Amino acid sequence: MIVPMSTWLNPKRTVAELKELRALAGDENGAQRVAFTRTWLKAREWLRQKVAGLPLEIHNDAAGNTWFTLRGESKKALLIGGHIDSVPNGGWLDGCLNVLAGVEILRRINDQYEGNPPVTVRLVDWADEEGARFGKSLFGSSACSGNLDMNEARDLKDKDGIRLPDALKEVGVDFERVKDSGKELQNAAAYLELHIEQGPVLLDLDLPLGAVLGTFGVERHAITFHGQAAHSGSTPMNRRKDAFLAAAKMSPEIYRIAERCAPDKSVSQVGQRFAGVCTIGSCTTKPGIVTSVVEECRITLDQRHLNGPVLKQMLKDARDASDRFAKEGHVTVSWERLWQIDPRPFDDELIALCEEAIRETCGQSHRLPSGPLHDAAEVARAGVPTVMMFVQSLHGISHNKIEDTKEEHLELCVTAFDKLAEKAMGWIQKKS
Numbered sequence: 001m002i003v004p005m006s007t008w009l010n011p012k013r014t015v016a017e018l019k020e021l022r023a024l025a026g027d028e029n030g031a032q033r034v035a036f037t038r039t040w041l042k043a044r045e046w047l048r049q050k051v052a053g054l055p056l057e058i059h060n061d062a063a064g065n066t067w068f069t070l071r072g073e074s075k076k077a078l079l080i081g082g083h084i085d086s087v088p089n090g091g092w093l094d095g096c097l098n099v100l101a102g103v104e105i106l107r108r109i110n111d112q113y114e115g116n117p118p119v120t121v122r123l124v125d126w127a128d129e130e131g132a133r134f135g136k137s138l139f140g141s142s143a144c145s146g147n148l149d150m151n152e153a154r155d156l157k158d159k160d161g162i163r164l165p166d167a168l169k170e171v172g173v174d175f176e177r178v179k180d181s182g183k184e185l186q187n188a189a190a191y192l193e194l195h196i197e198q199g200p201v202l203l204d205l206d207l208p209l210g211a212v213l214g215t216f217g218v219e220r221h222a223i224t225f226h227g228q229a230a231h232s233g234s235t236p237m238n239r240r241k242d243a244f245l246a247a248a249k250m251s252p253e254i255y256r257i258a259e260r261c262a263p264d265k266s267v268s269q270v271g272q273r274f275a276g277v278c279t280i281g282s283c284t285t286k287p288g289i290v291t292s293v294v295e296e297c298r299i300t301l302d303q304r305h306l307n308g309p310v311l312k313q314m315l316k317d318a319r320d321a322s323d324r325f326a327k328e329g330h331v332t333v334s335w336e337r338l339w340q341i342d343p344r345p346f347d348d349e350l351i352a353l354c355e356e357a358i359r360e361t362c363g364q365s366h367r368l369p370s371g372p373l374h375d376a377a378e379v380a381r382a383g384v385p386t387v388m389m390f391v392q393s394l395h396g397i398s399h400n401k402i403e404d405t406k407e408e409h410l411e412l413c414v415t416a417f418d419k420l421a422e423k424a425m426g427w428i429q430k431k432s
């Protein structure tokens with residue numbers, strides 16, 4: 001007799017456990033599971049209790065990531081990832097939805113295959129995804145992927161001046177050895193991550209679930225226009241070298257650039273006009289007084305796109321525009337790169353399986369890129385075939401106590417994500 005999977009999977013239990021965790025590790029201002037704090041350790045201890053009845057091997061790796069392993073016929077492993085840590089005053093779903101859905105899937109697989117699934121299944125709770133305390137996100141996963149910049153990380157300090165290596169020592173992690181965690185990926189054959197969308201795309205389309213194509217590449221620059229300070233009363237308009245005027249022209253220009261680079265054929269769907277995004281997030285002027293023409297104006301530009309060459313073109317367009325506006329205004333311009341990361345496209349075959357799982361669960365799927373970075377980006381970077389599934393966020397808001405998702409959507413996402421896990425196990429078997 002073939003028993004349907006739903007006999008074992010209990011998505012309502014996941015929702016109940018999310019509420020339990022919220023009560024345990026949150027307060028009236030939201031979730032307080034900041035990495036390397038007591039509350040985080042308490043939440044992690046609670047997680048271990050949740051899986052106590054399952055025949056799992058549990059250990060912390062050299063970077064403090066916790067691995068829950070259900071051994072299978074094959075050493076080849078399906079990985080499911082998430083993070084129990086949150087930002088201060090965070091939401092109740094970010095990170096822990098993925099972990100608790102993973103727990104429910106482990107239960108289902110263990111029951112269905114009577115403790116011996118065809119491939120090994122591993123849940124990982126990444127350490128310090130958010131980087132809330134030391135300002136550097138994806139700590140555990142970037143250590144594991146081998147991409148953590150050790151020199152930069154060694155010098156990171158929190159607001160009390162405590163160094164990252166010292167905070168790690170408190171929780172039993174030797175900073176100099178964190179990259180030893182890389183060996184955990186040895187038999188990794190696929191990596192799956194479920195996450196709340198943290199944006200409004202699925203909400204606007206009125207769809208509960210989406211398949212994620214990858215994480216955006218990011219170009220982050222400071223652009224400084226240099227003019228000349230001059231008296232605001234005595235300097236005729238046509239004689240000014242106004243650094244602010246040139247900088248201000250960049251503001252409408254970035255909307256034109258974002259529009260020009262859309263639509264990307266792989267992403268464009270109904271309701272999604274822009275495939276990339278550009279943001280001028282700050283503007284400072286010197287001398288910054290009401291009676292002077294602006295001598296120096298510094299703006300920051302953040303550009304993101306899933307397609308590498310398109311992102312390069314967006315950056316070039318912005319550079320060209322800044323040169324043009326500087327020339328028009330008789331000022332000069334200089335650029336400084338603040339940060340850059342390449343796009344991380346996910347695995348095409350796993351994206352297709354993810355869409356299949358979504359369609360079987362709720363009829364319609366949607367493909368979308370991820371603006372925020374996730375641990376999945378690091379795992380993909382390490383060469384493990386990866387995909388993410390997004391579930392709709394109410395208000396399109398995250399990193400805030402008002403972060404929320406309809407309970408029926410939470411249940412749907414656990415069901416769809418479980419189907420994806422089953423399909424991925426079959427996919428791993430076929431490939432090996």
Ligand SMILES: [Zn+2]
Binds near residue numbers: 083094129195
């Ligand atoms: Zn997250």
